[in-house]
Amino acid sequence: AQKVTQAQTEISVVEKEDVTLDCVYETRDTTYYLFWYKQPPSGELVFLIRRNSFDEQNEISGRYSWNFQKSTSSFNFTITASQVVDSAVYFCALSEASGGNDMRFGAGTRLTVKP
Amino acid sequence: KAGVTQTPRYLIKTRGQQVTLSCSPISGHRSVSWYQQTPGQGLQFLFEYFSETQRNKGNFPGRFSGRQFSNSRSEMNVSTLELGDSALYLCASSLVRGRVGTEAFFGQGTRLTVV
Numbered sequence: 673a674q675k676v677t678q679a680q681t682e683i684s685v686v687e688k689e690d691v692t693l694d695c696v697y698e699t700r701d702t703t704y705y706l707f708w709y710k711q712p713p714s715g716e717l718v719f720l721i722r723r724n725s726f727d728e729q730n731e732i733s734g735r736y737s738w739n740f741q742k743s744t745s746s747f748n749f750t751i752t753a754s755q756v757v758d759s760a761v762y763f764c765a766l767s768e769a770s771g772g773n774d775m776r777f778g779a780g781t782r783l784t785v786k787p
Numbered sequence: 788k789a790g791v792t793q794t795p796r797y798l799i800k801t802r803g804q805q806v807t808l809s810c811s812p813i814s815g816h817r818s819v820s821w822y823q824q825t826p827g828q829g830l831q832f833l834f835e836y837f838s839e840t841q842r843n844k845g846n847f848p849g850r851f852s853g854r855q856f857s858n859s860r861s862e863m864n865v866s867t868l869e870l871g872d873s874a875l876y877l878c879a880s881s882l883v884r885g886r887v888g889t890e891a892f893f894g895q896g897t898r899l900t901v902v
Contacts, residue, residue, distance in 0.1 A: 678880035707891075709893075715877075715895050715896045716893055716894065716895040716896065717877060718880070718892035718893075719890045719891070719892060722847065722890040763830065765830075773821075774820060774832040774835055774843050774845065775820075775832065775891065776832070778829075779829050780829065
């Protein structure tokens with residue numbers, strides 16, 4: 673069975689601080705996909721990144737970076753020099769190749785960046 | 788390129804009634820998935836449609852149903868509404884290659900309140 677755990681319910685930082693959002697997953701499949709989404713107050717889930725289980729390279733996109741480690745079943749997300757506009761709920765999700773296109777989401781981490 | 792469009796944005800219904808929600812995917816996307824988001828249960832997968840066929844279904848009662856039309860637009864229906872059906876219903880569209888799709892893009896959701 674697939675499961676995604678985001679242990680941090682809420683995080684509060686001051687602008688320009690770096691922050692890491694943790695994600696730990698469980699799956700029996702060898703082929704799977706991991707995602708991060710951002711949900712601002714408007715409600716729409718905004719896609720941030722998709723990684724497959726065979727690609728453990730870390731990724732950097734501007735102030736965002738992702739650390740995928742299969743050995744610890746983790747896919748952590750770091751925001752460098754956080755900004756107020758980064759305030760949102762962030763979700764990590766898992767999709768198993770055998771399960772079609774559905775995603776199992778974590779409970780989400782609410783990030784508040786204060787000026 | 789237009790995003791995923793969900794209508795209506797807000798809906799208030801009475802217990803026992805039924806409701807139909809609509810989702811128009813991104814042009815060219817043939818997979819549409821539906822998710823329910825509540826404060827207690829988080830984001831939960833309802834079902835996925837591809838080429839007018841339901842490919843996958845989450846763990847929801849039969850009161851929740853859906854369909855997809857030849858133009859990939861999708862509707863979901865909830866019959867005999869219960870108070871616990873109050874939620875944000877999110878639709879996501881994605882391209883599909885083989886059994887697994889690419890990243891899913893979400894609409895802004897329909898907020899359903901059952902009174």
